Amino acid sequence: MTRLARTSSWPGIALAGGIFVACLLVSLAFGPASLSLGEVWHFVTTGPVQGDLPNAIFWQIRLPRVLLACLVGAELAVAGVILQDLFLNPLTDPYVTGVSSGAALGATIGIVLHLSNLPWMAVLALIGGFATLGVVWMAARRRGRIDIFVLLLAGVTISYLASAVVTVLMIRANQDMHAIVYWLMGSFSGRGWQEVEIALVAVPFMIAPLFFAREMDILLQGEKRALELGVEVERTKRILLVTAGVLTAIAVSVSGIIGFVGLVVPHIVRLLVGPGHRSLLPVSLLVGASLMGVADLLSRTVIAPNEIPVGVVTTFVGAPLFVYLLRRGRKG
Amino acid sequence: MSTTGQRRGLAAVIFPAALALLVLGALAVTGCGSDSSTGGGASPAASASSGPITVTDGSGASVTLQQPAARIVSLAPANTEIAFAIGAGAKMVAGTSYDDYPEEAKSLPKIGDFANPNVEKIASFEPDLVLAAGGIQDGLRSKLEKLGMQVYVVDPKTYDGVMTDVTNLGQLAGSTEQAQQVADTMQKAKDDAQAKVASLSRPATFLEIYSKPLMTAGGDTFIDDMITLAGGSNLGATAGSGFPTFSAEVLFKNDPDVYIADSGSMSEPGDISKRAGFADLTAVKDGHVYVIADNIIARPGPRLAEGLQELVKMIHPEASSAP
Numbered sequence: 187m188t189r190l191a192r193t194s195s196w197p198g199i200a201l202a203g204g205i206f207v208a209c210l211l212v213s214l215a216f217g218p219a220s221l222s223l224g225e226v227w228h229f230v231t232t233g234p235v236q237g238d239l240p241n242a243i244f245w246q247i248r249l250p251r252v253l254l255a256c257l258v259g260a261e262l263a264v265a266g267v268i269l270q271d272l273f274l275n276p277l278t279d280p281y282v283t284g285v286s287s288g289a290a291l292g293a294t295i296g297i298v299l300h301l302s303n304l305p306w307m308a309v310l311a312l313i314g315g316f317a318t319l320g321v322v323w324m325a326a327r328r329r330g331r332i333d334i335f336v337l338l339l340a341g342v343t344i345s346y347l348a349s350a351v352v353t354v355l356m357i358r359a360n361q362d363m364h365a366i367v368y369w370l371m372g373s374f375s376g377r378g379w380q381e382v383e384i385a386l387v388a389v390p391f392m393i394a395p396l397f398f399a400r401e402m403d404i405l406l407q408g409e410k411r412a413l414e415l416g417v418e419v420e421r422t423k424r425i426l427l428v429t430a431g432v433l434t435a436i437a438v439s440v441s442g443i444i445g446f447v448g449l450v451v452p453h454i455v456r457l458l459v460g461p462g463h464r465s466l467l468p469v470s471l472l473v474g475a476s477l478m479g480v481a482d483l484l485s486r487t488v489i490a491p492n493e494i495p496v497g498v499v500t501t502f503v504g505a506p507l508f509v510y511l512l513r514r515g516r517k518g
Numbered sequence: 519m520s521t522t523g524q525r526r527g528l529a530a531v532i533f534p535a536a537l538a539l540l541v542l543g544a545l546a547v548t549g550c551g552s553d554s555s556t557g558g559g560a561s562p563a564a565s566a567s568s569g570p571i572t573v574t575d576g577s578g579a580s581v582t583l584q585q586p587a588a589r590i591v592s593l594a595p596a597n598t599e600i601a602f603a604i605g606a607g608a609k610m611v612a613g614t615s616y617d618d619y620p621e622e623a624k625s626l627p628k629i630g631d632f633a634n635p636n637v638e639k640i641a642s643f644e645p646d647l648v649l650a651a652g653g654i655q656d657g658l659r660s661k662l663e664k665l666g667m668q669v670y671v672v673d674p675k676t677y678d679g680v681m682t683d684v685t686n687l688g689q690l691a692g693s694t695e696q697a698q699q700v701a702d703t704m705q706k707a708k709d710d711a712q713a714k715v716a717s718l719s720r721p722a723t724f725l726e727i728y729s730k731p732l733m734t735a736g737g738d739t740f741i742d743d744m745i746t747l748a749g750g751s752n753l754g755a756t757a758g759s760g761f762p763t764f765s766a767e768v769l770f771k772n773d774p775d776v777y778i779a780d781s782g783s784m785s786e787p788g789d790i791s792k793r794a795g796f797a798d799l800t801a802v803k804d805g806h807v808y809v810i811a812d813n814i815i816a817r818p819g820p821r822l823a824e825g826l827q828e829l830v831k832m833i834h835p836e837a838s839s840a841p
Binding site: 217218219220236237238239240241242243245246247248250300364365368369373375376377378379380486490491492493 | 728729730731732756757758762763764765766767768770771773786793794795797798799
């Protein structure tokens, strides 16, 4: 029981890494502007060139968008793993802690105050996300200990509260309603290098949980057992919660609210590599990045020149895959 | 515990979808309509000042009043603008919270949120004519008619369709003359534009409705019609009808000569030339990037005449400098 990672985690990670690289290349090679593979390779080797329009399509539009989608997918997937396993609840996703609703509220305030351009939107979304995390945290803290169930309930409650405030703002500031709604729907359209830079800030927070893989494995058996086995439970929970909060807030601040990836990727990966975090965390990171990258590829190509909201695609791609794996997993 | 989790998960999927529907509907009201038939035609029999007045509205339904309307409720800002422009402002008993033009419209009593107008509230003003919009308000007509109200739907797909609505409302409100003057002004703007651009080439024009995600005006909209009247070729028409999202890559591939961003209730375009990669667009390099107020281009009312003049200046600056 204690040794959840029975076998080496490297083959799984290498395979996921291979899949990710393939997804990344496919996402970069294809797009509605149909650059040839030769052209794409030429742009990769020459680097960004001023005054060359096809080059700008690759370097200024496609590449940052693909990178952003992958980063956000990875962020949400890792946050999903952390939160599901901390809350010991399979239906948890990065949005239950209230962080995303808080971020949405921050962004909505930005739109209403007409600060809708970067970096203001991202900053306000981050402030909103952290403020909610703070409130939820205070609600759940009892005698120096974080009660995980109170945290979950408080998170859901604050989440509803923040959504209600967003709705009120939408109705009051009805002129800005469209902007708010499009932001809430989540999209990578119109995003560029600025957003990528913000999303890159989250990279250390994606890697940090790997150092807590053993603690997270033990925590799956409950806090009491973890204490007995010498895990610094409260410290670990604090670090992991803040990490998941930062990941979610950063993801939401650059892309809006994109559902499904944070909920389902950890489950898919658990079915494939098991619950041991030494595999689960890095493989989820890579699968999250791959799924979001492919979802955005489909979102921008399938009905080009129109786009499908990426959240719809993540669900269409992820749901059948998940159901298939669930059935397969049950047989096994 | 699991129920709450489940509800959140579901909410993450359903909420955005519901919001999307809401916005599409709202767009149809502020901007142009979505799917119903093209603008109505005036009935020639209705010119007499006495007796019943019958006109065909934007949804193709015929609207009959026994005498000119005396109490009018508007469910869209464009309708309010038309009513005031044709001199029926004094007959307006209520408008929407979006109404901001003319100044007097702001102080009208409100029938509530326009994406979801309150039927009881509308009825409480005892209007003899309700000016509705297409799209999201389609389901409203039967409810209002059951309560005995006459409903005229303003849902133009072309610039001419707006003029038709203006003259129709002139008949219904008993101010045919002033309505004709408004329509004449709109016609003159159209004729002037046509005269200026008739012999000129048609620059590829992209009209940005919103930037994140990038959205444009599709083929069957009066905005598309106005771009054509102003001597441009609307790139958005290739992306379908209504207000479609538009791929940035395709925008770059097509490299429009003129880039016009709508600004106002929907969107603050910011500094377009500073957006990533935009410096390489022909429109940016040649200085043909413009911002236009959405009230004069996306609101199907009399001020579209101003919008059309602005569009001509943007798409054909060379023609506008000539006398």
